[in-house]
Amino acid sequence: MLVVDENNQLGIDESGFMDESDFNTPISILHNDIFQLFSETNIFMYKIYDLLSPNANDLIGLFFVGVYIKIHKQIQSAAVLLSRGLEEETKIMLRSILDKLFIMRAIYNDKDNFDKLLSHHNFERRSLNNAIKNKLPGLEKLPYNKNLPKGNRTSMKQWANLANMDARYNVVYRLFSTNIHCSLSSLESDLSIKDGSPYMIDICPHFEETAKLLLTILDDAFNTIDIIVNYFGIDKSEYNSLKDRIMVYQNNEFNK
Known part of the structure; x- marks a missing residue:
């Protein structure tokens, strides 16, 4: 949570940008076990910062740390949105995370x-x-600037292929693109149609996909953590323990 130190400087504690209120909403309580597992994962991700020692001359290592920081913040943002019933906004955030994760993994x-x-x-x-x-x-x-060097474009589909994450690209990245753009399918999710006419504008919280989306967030988190702990040679004991517990929930939820 956000804290103020003795010098009146604003900072964060071991939970980062999340606090108790994020885990005490009606939706969080409904899915308490998975949200608590996310909380443990989030705290573990903060522990990793203390274990990192990137070399100033290691551009790839520095790149990984920078992307890790950005993905970690977005993972927290996605969980907060999900706890408030903002499922579509969570999907937008998940797609943004994959923009970075595909390249990082590649x-x-x-x-x-x-x-x-x-x-x-x-x-x-x-x-x-x-x-x-x-x-x-x-x-x-x-x-x-007339002296800029030329370059070649690499599409996100190509990055996903280089990352060996084609299934993620097809199932999540492409599917959630409708939530980012002004697509008819996205607009229809907020309007209830009967006999060809809208009869209700839906501005209520959505939580039908909460468990699956939260497990998807956790999967992205551990895909990111996996790169960091392996690249920097960090002990994987806590990583393996958390990952095993997450896989139990994933197997139960996605194999229904």
């Missing part, structure tokens, strides 16, 4: 893929730079 699988990431960033920068050169609306005052 580079862990093959360090040469880091060069693909650098090339992709050059491609994106050059694309924006060309838009600036053409003075597209809103970009007229930005400086044009």
Whole structure:
């Protein structure tokens, strides 16, 4: 939770950005066992920071730490949303997590893929730079740089393939894209239709998929943790214990 120290500086405790209220909502209580398991996982992820010792010359190690931090924050955000019945918003967050996890896992699988990431960033920068050169609306005052290097684009589908996570791409990433974009299927989830006409606007909490979504969050968390503990040689005793417990819930929930 957020805390203020003796110097009146704002910080966080061992639970990070989450506090007791996130685990005491009606939805959290309904799925108490899995939310408590998430709480333990979240605390474990914070413990890992104290065990990290990246080398300043290890660009890939530094990259992994940076992505780990971002994914960890988004994992907490997703759990908070889910505890309030905001399932669609949770799906949007889960898709954003995969944007990072696919690349992180691909580079862990093959360090040469880091060069693909650098090339992709050059491609994106050059694309924006060309838009600036053409003075597209809103970009007229930005400086044009004629010396930017070229690059090659790598799609998210390609990153998922390099990560050996094609199933995750197809089942989660593609499926949840409808929640991000203004798709008809997404809009229909908030309107109840009867005899061809809307008869109710649904602004209530949604919790029908809470267990599955929370277990998906945990799966992303452990996929991320797995990269970190293996790359930095961190003891896996607590990791294995938590992972085994999560797998029990996953087997029960996804094999119904």
